[in-house]
Amino acid sequence: MSGTHTRVPTGLGAGPVNPEDCPVREVLDRIGDKWSVLVIVLLGRRTHRYGELHRTIDGISQRMLTLTLRALVRDGLVERTAHATVPPRVEYSLTGLGRTLLEPLTALDRWAVEHRDDIRGARERHDREQART
Amino acid sequence: MSGTHTRVPTGLGAGPVNPEDCPVREVLDRIGDKWSVLVIVLLGRRTHRYGELHRTIDGISQRMLTLTLRALVRDGLVERTAHATVPPRVEYSLTGLGRTLLEPLTALDRWAVEHRDDIRGARERHDREQART
DNA sequence: CTGAATCCTGTTAGATACTG
């Protein structure tokens, strides 16, 4: 809330701006989907097993959980540990890199919580004004 | 980098987690798309006209620019000002609410810039290990 | 100049059934 704008984010020099080459957008491409942040946040609390995640994240299909986890592992945010027992036991946890992401994610969450009502309000006001056409 | 985890983000109490009722996910639904952050960031620097945005944001179609702007206006993040001249002149700028979003967005951007290579590295390592199957 | 309207496409995600 310093009176002035904060630093301009992102590789936005002066010229045209490209979504393919923009750091923020790159992150959003990874965690902007429907399930990734939920997984990250849960793993930020503690290690979870596959089935635990499946039960805890409401409405996620096995398919999407698998795909989401695989992508996060590939990007080095999540670590997969398979124990060769029977029945199999697979545990997922955040990597060091993944944990560093919790901080900016928390900042975004704080903003979201703080301004949730503002957005809802703006939305309703806007829709009401549209309605009287 | 404080040794411990930061606060757990989001209305994640103990029970199941629902994507429909999660503040962070709610924000991501708004700005997680392909163009919103680019628009927000540009407007964070200064007011822009429609055509300016269209020229500056590389590859955006008129359709998507219009839709993106309309959504941002609806959510109270962006303000639209139409001057009744001919030819018409429409200016877009961030609202107060929109400006507050710049801060957490900048945090995320900083993370992105800082860890860009880590992710690329993890990706390549992972893909290389998959490749030798 | 600032859009709106229409058509068309690829991707994302849900449902369901099956497996080591």
Added chain:
DNA sequence: CAGTATCTAACAGGATTCAG
């Protein structure tokens, strides 16, 4: 238990054309 495989529905987004 921890996934795969397959099929389908929904939607985001691009291209093009028209309009105030």
